[in-house]
Amino acid sequence: MKPVKWSNYLSAALAFVLVALFMVAPSPTYAEVDKSEEVEQGLRLVSPLLAERRVKDLRSHIQLMFESPHAVASDPRTPAGRADEFGGNFCAACHGDGFKHFFKVGEDVSASTVNDTCLNCHSGGDRMHWSGGPHEMGDMACVDCHSMHNKNERLLRTTTQLELCSSCHLERRADFNRPYHHPVKEGQMVCTDCHNPHGTVTPTLLRGSDVNETCYGCHAEHRGPFLWDHEPVREACINCHNPHGSVNTNMLVSRPAQLCQSCHITDTSHPADVMDGSTAGAMGNFDAMQVGRGCVNCHSQVHGSNHPGGAFFRK
Numbered sequence: 001m002k003p004v005k006w007s008n009y010l011s012a013a014l015a016f017v018l019v020a021l022f023m024v025a026p027s028p029t030y031a032e033v034d035k036s037e038e039v040e041q042g043l044r045l046v047s048p049l050l051a052e053r054r055v056k057d058l059r060s061h062i063q064l065m066f067e068s069p070h071a072v073a074s075d076p077r078t079p080a081g082r083a084d085e086f087g088g089n090f091c092a093a094c095h096g097d098g099f100k101h102f103f104k105v106g107e108d109v110s111a112s113t114v115n116d117t118c119l120n121c122h123s124g125g126d127r128m129h130w131s132g133g134p135h136e137m138g139d140m141a142c143v144d145c146h147s148m149h150n151k152n153e154r155l156l157r158t159t160t161q162l163e164l165c166s167s168c169h170l171e172r173r174a175d176f177n178r179p180y181h182h183p184v185k186e187g188q189m190v191c192t193d194c195h196n197p198h199g200t201v202t203p204t205l206l207r208g209s210d211v212n213e214t215c216y217g218c219h220a221e222h223r224g225p226f227l228w229d230h231e232p233v234r235e236a237c238i239n240c241h242n243p244h245g246s247v248n249t250n251m252l253v254s255r256p257a258q259l260c261q262s263c264h265i266t267d268t269s270h271p272a273d274v275m276d277g278s279t280a281g282a283m284g285n286f287d288a289m290q291v292g293r294g295c296v297n298c299h300s301q302v303h304g305s306n307h308p309g310g311a312f313f314r315k
C-alpha cells in the first residue's frame with residue numbers, strides 16, 4: 001500500500017493525535033523513554049505501515065531522535081528549539097505537517113523535497129555548492145548518506161565513510177585494499193579529507209581548488225615553486241600517484257622505471273656514461289633503472305629541486 005493513500009484519509013486523525021502529543025515541547029530533563037513510548041503508540045494508531053513494525057524497533061527508533069542533535073531544545077536553531085514554528089511538534093520540521101511522509105524516497109517523497117527540507121537549515125558552509133554537484137545531479141537525497149534517527153558520527157548511515165561511499169563507488173573499496181594506500185581503512189583518514197561529497201567547484205568534489213591544492217593541505221613540502229620545477233608535478237600529483245591506493249610503492253600509478261619512461265625515452269637520449277653497459281646484466285646500467293627505486297635511485301628530487309645544480313633532479 002502506498003503511504004500516500006492512507007495519509008489522505010488519516011491526516012485528520014493524525015493531526016489530532018499529534019497535537020495532543022506535542023503540546024509540551026520535549027525537554028531533556030524528563031523521562032525520554034516514556035516520551036518515545038507515548039509517541040510510538042500515537043503513531044501506530046494512525047499508520048498501518050508503522051503498525052507492522054515490531055514495537056521495540058519503532059520505539060528505539062524514535063528514542064534515537066530524542067538523543068540526536070536535532071532534539072536539543074536549548075539550541076534555538078534545531079527543530080526542537082524551533083518547535084513553536086511547527087505547531088509545537090518538532091517532528092514536523094522534517095516529516096511535514098501531520099507526518100506527510102516518512103522519507104521513503106521515490107515512494108512517499110521525492111529527493112528534491114527531502115533536500116529542500118534539510119537545506120532549509122543546512123544550505124550554508126559545505127552545502128554551498130550542493131546544487132549542480134554530481135550527487136545532486138545523480139538525483140541523490142541527503143538521506144542516501146544520512147540517517148536522522150541514528151547515533152553515528154555526523155548522523156551518517158554507516159559507522160565508516162569507507163563503507164558508506166564504497167557501497168556505490170565499489171572500485172574505491174578495492175583501491176584502499178591495495179598494499180600502498182592512504183590510511184583510510186586504518187581510521188586515520190576519511191574520504192572527506194580530500195572530498196566534499198556535498199558539492200564543490202571541481203567536478204570530482206575535491207576540497208581544494210584543484211588536485212594539487214588538495215594534496216598540499218597535508219604535503220606542504222611539495223608545494224614549491226622550486227628553482228627547478230618538474231612539469232608533471234606542477235600540473236597534477238595524479239600524473240604519477242593514485243590518491244586512493246596502488247600495488248606500487250608510494251602509490252605510484254606504475255612501477256618507477258615504467259612511470260618515468262612513459263614520458264621520457266631514456267635509451268636514446270640518456271647520457272652515455274650512464275648507459276655505457278659497465279654494470280653486469282643484459283641491459284647494462286639500464287638495470288639501475290629497473291631495480292629498487294629505479295630512476296629515482298639517481299633522480300631523487302623528482303618533485304623539484306632548490307639546489308643550484310638540481311636541473312636534473314639529482315640533488
Ligand code: HEC
Nearest residue numbers: 069070077078079093094117118120121142143146154155
Ligand atoms: C529546523 C532546522 C533543521 C532541519 C530541518 C534539519 N536540521 Fe540538521 N541540524 C540542525 C541543527 C541546528 C543542527 C546542530 C548543528 C550543530 O550543532 O552545529 C543539526 C545537525 C545536523 C547534523 C549533524 C552535524 C554534526 O556536526 O554532527 C547533520 C548531519 C544534519 N543536521 C543533517 C540534516 C539532514 C540530512 C536534514 C534533513 C533530513 C536535517 N539535518 C534537517 C538543524 C536542522
Ligand code: HEC
Nearest residue numbers: 115118119122126130135140141142144145154161192197
Ligand atoms: C554522498 C553522501 C552525502 C550526501 C548525499 C550528503 N551528505 Fe552530508 N555529510 C556526508 C559526510 C561523509 C559528512 C561528514 C563530513 C565531515 O565530517 O566533514 C557529512 C556531513 C554533514 C553535516 C555536518 C558537517 C557539516 O558540514 O556541517 C551536515 C549538516 C550535512 N552533512 C548535511 C547534509 C545535507 C543537508 C545534505 C543534503 C543536501 C547532505 N548532507 C547530503 C555525506 C553526505
Ligand code: HEC
Nearest residue numbers: 039062065070079090091093094102103143146147148149
Ligand atoms: C531532522 C529531521 C527529522 C526529525 C526532526 C524527525 N525525523 Fe523521523 N525520520 C527522519 C528521516 C530522514 C527518516 C528516514 C529514516 C532515517 O533517516 O533514519 C525518519 C524516519 C522516521 C520513522 C520511521 C519510518 C519507517 O517506516 O521506518 C518514524 C516513525 C519517525 N521518523 C518518527 C519521527 C518522530 C516521532 C519524530 C519526532 C519525535 C521525528 N521522526 C523527527 C527525519 C527526521
Ligand code: HEC
Nearest residue numbers: 134135138144161164165167168169191195197203204205
Ligand atoms: C547512493 C550511492 C552513492 C553514495 C553512497 C556515494 N556516491 Fe558518490 N556518486 C554517486 C553518483 C550516482 C555519482 C554521479 C555519477 C558518477 O559520476 O559516477 C557520484 C559521484 C561522485 C564523485 C564524482 C565522480 C566523478 O567522476 O566526477 C565523487 C568524487 C564521489 N561521488 C565521492 C563520494 C564520496 C566521498 C562518498 C561518501 C561520502 C560518496 N561519493 C557516496 C553515488 C554515490
Ligand code: HEC
Nearest residue numbers: 161162165166169172182184189190191193194204211243
Ligand atoms: C588523499 C586524497 C583522497 C582521498 C583520501 C580520497 N580521494 Fe577520491 N579522489 C582524490 C583525487 C585527487 C581524485 C582525482 C580527481 C581528478 O581526477 O580530478 C579522486 C577521485 C575520486 C572519484 C572520481 C574518479 C573516479 O576514479 O571514479 C571518486 C568516485 C572518489 N575519488 C571517491 C573516493 C572515496 C569513496 C574515498 C574514500 C573511501 C576517496 N575518494 C578518498 C583524492 C582522494
Ligand code: HEC
Nearest residue numbers: 180181193194214215217218219237238241243249250251
Ligand atoms: C588529510 C591529509 C592528507 C591529504 C590531503 C593527502 N595526504 Fe597523502 N598522506 C597522508 C598520510 C597521513 C600519509 C601516510 C603517511 C605515513 O604513512 O607515514 C600519506 C602518504 C602519502 C604518500 C606516500 C604513500 C606511501 O606509500 O608511503 C603519497 C605518495 C601521498 N600521500 C600522496 C598524496 C597525494 C597525491 C595527495 C593529493 C591527491 C595527498 N597525498 C593528499 C595524508 C594526506
Ligand code: HEC
Nearest residue numbers: 212215216219222232233236237239240250256293296302
Ligand atoms: C613525475 C612523477 C611524480 C609526480 C607528478 C609526483 N610525484 Fe610524488 N613521488 C614520485 C616518486 C617516483 C616517488 C617515490 C620517491 C622515492 O622513492 O624516493 C614519490 C613519492 C612521494 C611521496 C612519499 C615520499 C615523500 O617524498 O614524502 C609523497 C608524499 C609524494 N610523492 C607526494 C606528491 C605530491 C603531493 C605531488 C604533487 C604535488 C606529487 N607527489 C607528484 C613521483 C611523482
Ligand code: HEC
Nearest residue numbers: 230231232239259260262263264295296299302311312313
Ligand atoms: C607525465 C610525464 C612525465 C613523467 C611521468 C615524468 N616526467 Fe620528467 N619531465 C617531464 C616533462 C614535461 C619535463 C620537462 C620537459 C623537458 O624539458 O624535457 C620533465 C623533465 C625531467 C627532467 C629534467 C630533464 C630536462 O631535460 O629538463 C628529469 C631529469 C626528469 N624529468 C626525470 C624524471 C623521472 C626520474 C621521472 C620518474 C620518476 C619522470 N621524469 C617522470 C614529464 C614527465
Ligand code: HEC
Nearest residue numbers: 257260261264266269270271274288289294295297298312
Ligand atoms: C645511475 C644513475 C641514473 C639513473 C639510474 C638514471 N639516470 Fe637519468 N641522468 C643521470 C645523469 C648523471 C644525468 C645527466 C644529468 C647531469 O648531467 O647532471 C641524467 C639525465 C637525465 C635526463 C635529462 C637528459 C635527457 O636525457 O633528456 C632525463 C630526462 C633522465 N635522466 C631520465 C631518467 C630516467 C627516466 C631514468 C629511469 C628510466 C633515469 N634517468 C635513470 C643519471 C641517472
